[in-house]
Amino acid sequence: MNKKLILACCLVLILSFACTAAAYTPAACFFGNAKYLLYIHKISYRLDVYERNKDGVVYSFPIAVAKNPGDKKRTGDNRTPTSWGSAVAIPAKYTGASSGIPSSQVPFRIEDVCPAHDWTHDFGDGKGVIAGAYGPWFLSLDTGWIGIGIHGTHDANSIGTMASEGCIRLRNEDIQRLKDIVCSDNGGIGTGVIITED
Numbered sequence: 001m002n003k004k005l006i007l008a009c010c011l012v013l014i015l016s017f018a019c020t021a022a023a024y025t026p027a028a029c030f031f032g033n034a035k036y037l038l039y040i041h042k043i044s045y046r047l048d049v050y051e052r053n054k055d056g057v058v059y060s061f062p063i064a065v066a067k068n069p070g071d072k073k074r075t076g077d078n079r080t081p082t083s084w085g086s087a088v089a090i091p092a093k094y095t096g097a098s099s100g101i102p103s104s105q106v107p108f109r110i111e112d113v114c115p116a117h118d119w120t121h122d123f124g125d126g127k128g129v130i131a132g133a134y135g136p137w138f139l140s141l142d143t144g145w146i147g148i149g150i151h152g153t154h155d156a157n158s159i160g161t162m163a164s165e166g167c168i169r170l171r172n173e174d175i176q177r178l179k180d181i182v183c184s185d186n187g188g189i190g191t192g193v194i195i196t197e198d
Helices: 003-020 172-183
Strands: 036-041 046-051 057-062 108-115 120-122 129-131 137-142 149-151 162-164 192-196
Touching: 036 172, 046 172, 057 172, 108 172, 108 192, 137 172, 149 172
Parallel strands: 036 192
Antiparallel strands: 036 046, 046 057, 108 137, 120 129, 137 149
């Protein structure tokens, strides 16, 4: 056979496969009653937003995660959790959630959406109390751990790094956009959040 014909056939097969391969879409059960599902990829520093009954990612944002790698084991370990924490802190309404269960099996949920523009924090880095440390919004998560959330930042240069004490950081314009997206459905409360090491 002619080399050009073989090459053309290979190209057609590759393109056919690429066009028919389905985009990843989480199972409907992960959404619960919410319209959106957030999927946080720690190693690739990305937060993807999925919408019920739509294929693939509908929005994606760069993020920062905790200073230390791995799953959260104890309060103050500067790790972003991928699994549910203390059974005492897990609301009974989350069927199947118990200590050590990965959020990829039973997603965390947004429990509250808090304006945070006037919040301050001392990161213990010698710079003292930082105004606007959490940006304009804090999406508080039910994770079985206290104080874990998705929020903005006072340091946009931290995005794409391991910088937080356990939370997920976005640029302030991105947390505003994410808040607007999730709050368009039930005020954001109950939106599922999966966090994985990938």
